[in-house]
Amino acid sequence: MFTILFFLQVFILRETRKVQKPIDNFIRQRRGSDPYPAFMSVKIRRLQQWALLCLCVLSVLCVRISSLKAQEESLKAWEVQCHDYFEEIIKIQDLRQRLQRGLNTIIENHERGYLTKEKLDITVQMWHNTESGLRTKVTAVYDNAYAEGCFETTN
Numbered sequence: 056m057f058t059i060l061f062f063l064q065v066f067i068l069r070e071t072r073k074v075q076k077p078i079d080n081f082i083r084q085r086r087g088s089d090p091y092p093a094f095m096s097v098k099i100r101r102l103q104q105w106a107l108l109c110l111c112v113l114s115v116l117c118v119r120i121s122s123l124k125a126q127e128e129s130l131k132a133w134e135v136q137c138h139d140y141f142e143e144i145i146k147i148q149d150l151r152q153r154l155q156r157g158l159n160t161i162i163e164n165h166e167r168g169y170l171t172k173e174k175l176d177i178t179v180q181m182w183h184n185t186e187s188g189l190r191t192k193v194t195a196v197y198d199n200a201y202a203e204g205c206f207e208t209t210n
Contacts, residue, residue, distance in 0.1 A: 150189060151189050151190070161178050
């Protein structure tokens with residue numbers, strides 16, 4: 056598209072020179088010659104100049120639109136990648152929160168006397184091991200997301 060617009064601009068520039076000839080002839084002769092060809096040449100020249108200006112603006116817009124499309128495509132790829140990171144972080148954090156609530160319930164049951172100290176210790180140890188693994192996993196996902204620039208506000 057841009058190439059076509061460029062060649063149209065070159066064509067109009069070349070044609071503008073041809074239209075200038077009757078104008079120059081009329082200016083040199085002034086008396087006795089018919090002003091109509093010079094008048095029409097001026098009109099044609101103005102039309103060509105406006106067409107050239109419009110083509111230049113159109114070319115700039117085409118370049119701008121193509122660069123915006125390229126930015127949009129790269130932004131979509133970034134959004135997909137970051138969306139996956141965010142979903143995984145939310146999933147892990149939700150699991151950690153549910154496990155924490157479960158542990159709190161078990162501690163309350165122990166305080167009410169429904170659970171022995173040995174079973175509480177085993178449960179807390181299992182929760183601690185699971186929580187440590189999930190914390191390590193979510194930290195790695197956060198690190199990857201930061202490395203990809205997912206938390207930058209300038210994107």
